[in-house]
Amino acid sequence: MFLKELSEARGVSSREQEVRDLIREYIKPHVDEVFTDSLGNLYGVKGKEKKGPKVMLAAHMDEVGLMITSIEKNGLLRFLPVGGIDPRVLVSKPVFIGKEKVAGVIGAKAIHLQKPEERTQVLGFDDLYIDIGASDEDEAKKLVKIGDVATFTTVFGKLGDLCVGKAFDDRAGCTALVELTKLEFNCPVYFVFTVQEEVGLRGAGPAAYRVNPDFCLVLEGTTASDVAGTDEEGYSTTLGEGPAVSVMDRSVIAHPKVVGRLFRLAEENGIPLQNKRTITGGTDAGVIALSREGVPTATVAVPCRYIHSPVTVMNQSDLEHMIKLTELFVHDIAEKGVEN
Amino acid sequence: MKELLQRLTQAYGPSGSEDKVREIIKAELPGYETKTDALGNLIVEKKGSKNKIMFSAHMDEIGIIVTHIDKEGFLRFDFVGGVNPFHLPGERVEFKNGTLGVIGLEKLDKISDLTKANLYIDIGAENKEEAMKLVRVGDFASFTSPFIDLGNKVVSKAMDNRSACAVLIKLMQELPETQNHIVAVFTVQEEVGLRGARTAAFGVDPDYGIALDVTATGDTPKAMTMEVGLGKGAAIKVKDNSLLTHPYVKDKLIELAEQNNIPYQMEVLEFGGTDAGVIHLSRSGVPSGVISIPCRYLHGRSEMLDTRDLEAALALAKAFAKADLK
Numbered sequence: 001m002f003l004k005e006l007s008e009a010r011g012v013s014s015r016e017q018e019v020r021d022l023i024r025e026y027i028k029p030h031v032d033e034v035f036t037d038s039l040g041n042l043y044g045v046k047g048k049e050k051k052g053p054k055v056m057l058a059a060h061m062d063e064v065g066l067m068i069t070s071i072e073k074n075g076l077l078r079f080l081p082v083g084g085i086d087p088r089v090l091v092s093k094p095v096f097i098g099k100e101k102v103a104g105v106i107g108a109k110a111i112h113l114q115k116p117e118e119r120t121q122v123l124g125f126d127d128l129y130i131d132i133g134a135s136d137e138d139e140a141k142k143l144v145k146i147g148d149v150a151t152f153t154t155v156f157g158k159l160g161d162l163c164v165g166k167a168f169d170d171r172a173g174c175t176a177l178v179e180l181t182k183l184e185f186n187c188p189v190y191f192v193f194t195v196q197e198e199v200g201l202r203g204a205g206p207a208a209y210r211v212n213p214d215f216c217l218v219l220e221g222t223t224a225s226d227v228a229g230t231d232e233e234g235y236s237t238t239l240g241e242g243p244a245v246s247v248m249d250r251s252v253i254a255h256p257k258v259v260g261r262l263f264r265l266a267e268e269n270g271i272p273l274q275n276k277r278t279i280t281g282g283t284d285a286g287v288i289a290l291s292r293e294g295v296p297t298a299t300v301a302v303p304c305r306y307i308h309s310p311v312t313v314m315n316q317s318d319l320e321h322m323i324k325l326t327e328l329f330v331h332d333i334a335e336k337g338v339e340n
Numbered sequence: 341m342k343e344l345l346q347r348l349t350q351a352y353g354p355s356g357s358e359d360k361v362r363e364i365i366k367a368e369l370p371g372y373e374t375k376t377d378a379l380g381n382l383i384v385e386k387k388g389s390k391n392k393i394m395f396s397a398h399m400d401e402i403g404i405i406v407t408h409i410d411k412e413g414f415l416r417f418d419f420v421g422g423v424n425p426f427h428l429p430g431e432r433v434e435f436k437n438g439t440l441g442v443i444g445l446e447k448l449d450k451i452s453d454l455t456k457a458n459l460y461i462d463i464g465a466e467n468k469e470e471a472m473k474l475v476r477v478g479d480f481a482s483f484t485s486p487f488i489d490l491g492n493k494v495v496s497k498a499m500d501n502r503s504a505c506a507v508l509i510k511l512m513q514e515l516p517e518t519q520n521h522i523v524a525v526f527t528v529q530e531e532v533g534l535r536g537a538r539t540a541a542f543g544v545d546p547d548y549g550i551a552l553d554v555t556a557t558g559d560t561p562k563a564m565t566m567e568v569g570l571g572k573g574a575a576i577k578v579k580d581n582s583l584l585t586h587p588y589v590k591d592k593l594i595e596l597a598e599q600n601n602i603p604y605q606m607e608v609l610e611f612g613g614t615d616a617g618v619i620h621l622s623r624s625g626v627p628s629g630v631i632s633i634p635c636r637y638l639h640g641r642s643e644m645l646d647t648r649d650l651e652a653a654l655a656l657a658k659a660f661a662k663a664d665l666k
């Protein structure tokens with residue numbers, strides 16, 4: 001699996017090229033056709049001529065990040081988030097900026113210099129800046145342009161049975177999709193790697209319009225809240241208990257037959273599967289389901305702690321189970337159709 | 341109309357689970373070939389040679405979804421559509437399989453602390469295991485509340501929007517041959533963001549769109565300022581947060597109401613939206629409007645309307661269906 005490589009690749013919304021190039025190389029040997037559309041969505045097509053329902057499997061390539069909005073006279077960079085980032089996770093984090101991977105750190109006033117009341121304040125984006133070691137504005141401008149984006153520098157690693165890295169939302173889904181291209185199915189399958197999910201599900205709509213599928217499954221990395229500070233009834237998903245299926249979130253109500261079928265297949269094959277128990281957030285499924293005359297759609301996701309921060313933590317077995325379940329599900333659809 | 345209204349409003353149908361409502365409607369329209377699309381919209385057509393008019397009425401109602409079942413068998417939940425948590429303590433819910441439950445409230449210091457996190461559903465189970473035989477996480481439920489007949493006024497849950505479903509059923513039952521091509525769409529998932537109407541409009545590709553839906557009123561003690569009131573006729577929408585009614589459609593509706601002596605009132609709604617909000621933006625744009633049914637206590641368990649307004653809405657819909665449109 002390419003989880004490490006995909007996690008470490010940089011792909012803030014609209015700048016997904018590095019991720020796209022990697023995925024294109026990985027899937028090329030396994031699919032009949034590879035192409036990119038005008039927004040940057042990447043498609044791998046397999047078995048186009050086969051009979052049976054046209055299945056679309058989707059995962060988004062982009063991750064949350066930062067965009068440089070101005071360069072100060074002293075050479076420090078101001079920025080705003082691209083996608084949903086909690087400013088509290090940013091202070092003191094190293095970042096890479098732009099294509100040239102300029103190194104920087106996110107700075108703020110040191111504790112010694114803060115007044116007592118400042119120490120109790122949460123630092124907002126206005127209080128933070130990126131320091132790239134430039135001595136003034138001119139020197140900074142040689143390295144960075146306004147509009148460049150920054151990503152976290154997190155290196156993939158292991159924490160016991162769990163793994164840690166950046167952007168498992170949604171490189172976990174991308175990894176699963178890459179693995180699935182290696183399999184053979186008795187129906188046409190479109191593997192779609194979408195852009196700009198984190199800024200409002202923008203790539204997936206045009207992609208679904210183009211593919212015009214009979215059915216779609218979205219593979220995601222989703223919130224796990226099985227941690228301190230949350231009562232059990234507030235848990236969204238739990239690591240190690242299998243992938244999570246969303247019955248409903250802010251963007252979509254999953255097709256009821258699809259959810260029942262996923263649980264049945266999981267049970268018959270001894271694959272753990274959990275409900276996502278909160279209805280927050282949205283995924284590409286929200287726009288895919290509403291494409292053209294409507295598409296039966298559902299989302300299955302790997303539970304990830306601390307998403308939208310520099311470190312996400314997940315259990316690789318949940319990813320492996322998601323791949324297996326998706327495989328079984330597509331076989332089931334190829335055999336019995338969408339409506340059964 | 342009242343009998344049909346009672347059956348429709350009492351049916352179970354939170355957003356995404358409209359099957360039972362759909363079956364009632366299908367049974368009411370035996371003369372038609374009906375089609376159910378990928379999202380569950382029910383589409384009923386009466387062919388004609390002139391303009392294609394799409395009438396829509398949403399089948400879904402607000403409800404709840406189970407998010408957690410605790411050791412003692414109590415259920416935690418979140419909302420499906422716009423639910424006011426202050427309406428909920430003491431209310432009853434019904435699951436698709438018929439399981440009933442009541443909504444309880446944790447002890448609070450101040451009632452203003454109430455949020456959905458303090459509420460739970462008690463289905464009478466002794467423990468988690470027993471509860472899970474009846475209900476699973478991810479199951480939907482609707483609220484329950486009996487239908488009451490107060491003369492001209494009637495009260496029930498889900499008047500929003502089964503009352504408009506009743507009007508649209510009657511329209512298709514009573515519609516004479518028309519030049520226009522009439523497509524009635526009973527839509528899904530309106531309450532969670534006008535979702536069914538979006539895909540239905542793409543499929544139907546109409547020349548005109550008319551949504552039938554309930555609207556708020558300003559005719560109760562210390563109500564917000566709003567002209568619309570019960571018993572004053574069908575409401576012709578001018579705007580809400582999803583739509584500025586197409587001027588041609590609005591003027592045509594007024595003209596038809598005047599010509600046919602149909603009681604009507606103008607509606608300017610400062611919030612909310614209807615299926616027309618997405619129908620008018622479908623493909624390259626569809627001139628659209630809304631015939632509204634005034635309704636008190638919206639999104640509560642006792643929504644009240646006046647059946648004379650329903651008759652007026654039906655008469656106006658019929659007139660528009662038959663109209664010679666440009």
